[in-house]
């Protein structure tokens with residue numbers, strides 16, 4: 001947790017007065033929301049929009065002024081975690097089920113700051129099952145077509161029920177036995193399947209990657 005905190009606190013320092021900020025989802029993003037809340041309590045003036053109901057709840061509780069994405073022309077910066085980061089800065093996200101809103105918010109941001117601990121750095125994506133958000137309608141067909149792309153696709157469950165995202169969809173966690181060789185191509189192929197709303201591959205989106213360690217944080221250089 002300390003390493004995640006180091007990355008989160010470094011990212012929170014990048015936020016300047018007057019910025020519109022996207023708040024990510026997950027344990028690392030939560031630490032960034034906390035760090036930002038402390039800065040807001042100290043006088044920083046920002047407007048923020050959240051990538052999940054959970055993050056919105058925390059931000060509200062901790063005194064960060066929230067607006068809907070629709071009220072913002074653009075975002076200056078979004079801070080979010082990731083499940084895997086490869087050497088080309090391609091990401092897998094969605095372990096917490098928030099990938100769709102995360103991708104919408106990140107793509108509306110001038111800067112997308114990714115915060116991770118070193119355990120998230122991989123040479124090839126795919127040891128972490130790729131989350132794909134699918135519509136409940138037709139999901140059996142959709143999963144079949146996902147499987148035809150060479151993965152084992154299983155619907156995510158939570159407490160014995162099918163997991164539902166904040167958008168009311170299911171998540172199919174897709175395991176590719178040999179990992180993901182071509183993330184950019186796979187992202188497009190997945191999204192071309194009817195019934196797929198979006199997938200957790202984030203390609204060419206990260207502006208900065210901050211890696212936390214026990215004693216500090218470093219920025220990856222490309």
Ligand SMILES: O=C[C@H](O)[C@H](O)[C@H](O)COP(=O)(O)O
Nearest residue numbers: 026027028081094095096098
């Ligand atoms: O849907 C969740 C997000 O993509 C998270 O940012 C991702 O799963 C990383 O979460 P954590 O910081 O808890 O490892």
